[in-house]
Amino acid sequence: MCGWSSDMTPEPDADEVVRVAILDDHAVIVDGISSWIADHSPDLEVVIRTTQWLDLIRHPDFPVDLVLMDLQLGDTVSIESRIRACRAAGAIVVVVTAVDDDASRERCLAAGADAFVSKTLPVDAVVAAARRALRGERASRASGDRAGASQAGDAGPVVAAPPDAGLSAAERRAVELYVQGVSTADVAASMEVGYETAKTYLRRARDKYARVGRPAGRRSELIRRAAEDGMLE
Incomplete structure (x- = not known):
């Protein structure tokens, strides 16, 4: 501690x-x-x-x-x-x-x-x-503070599953990429689709989340939705 x-x-x-x-x-x-x-x-x-x-x-x-x-x-x-x-x-x-x-x-x-x-x-x-x-002073991978003990976590309370937004496989993949902090253009490149196609996948995903009462208009909200749906595992 x-x-x-x-x-x-x-x-x-x-x-x-x-x-x-x-x-x-x-x-x-x-x-x-x-x-x-x-x-x-x-x-x-x-x-x-x-x-x-x-x-x-x-x-x-x-x-x-x-x-x-x-x-x-x-x-x-x-x-x-x-x-x-x-x-x-x-x-x-x-x-x-x-x-x-x-x-x-x-x-x-x-x-x-x-x-x-x-x-x-x-x-x-x-x-x-x-x-x-x-201040922007990022730690070096070669050095740092050391600790000697191991830590075990408790499972904690069970969280109820949110309503399913019904994303398609392509929409889900676009969200998975986007919430990692990349641009829509990078999403398109990773999925090997056009920019407008990637943009459409993300828009449709946001719309579907909104329809089930799960706001996703901002990136931070979309990150929450992705985590809730297990996309960050």
């Missing part, structure tokens, strides 16, 4: 408050980091605190500016998919983990995480790493 330290003073140069989400399957971690940030970092505001991936992306305050995310959760969505979804929504991602090995670090950074830090560090060090990421 992250240790608590009180010797860090907030950075005074932030012009705007950074909106933060904390995702960890241990509520004590979520509450502890949230409390530390509230007490010591007025330029950061924790707007989402959750132990469940779907609760994060369904939250009305998502997307946020910064996500502090546990590596291992008790669900089937891979860390790569979670990172890519948050990055596609415009968030900086810091993976905070008790799992310390080069393969996990490589997986996270290759998927787009901006930092990979250990839960054995005090919270001020975790926040310092987050601030570096917010």
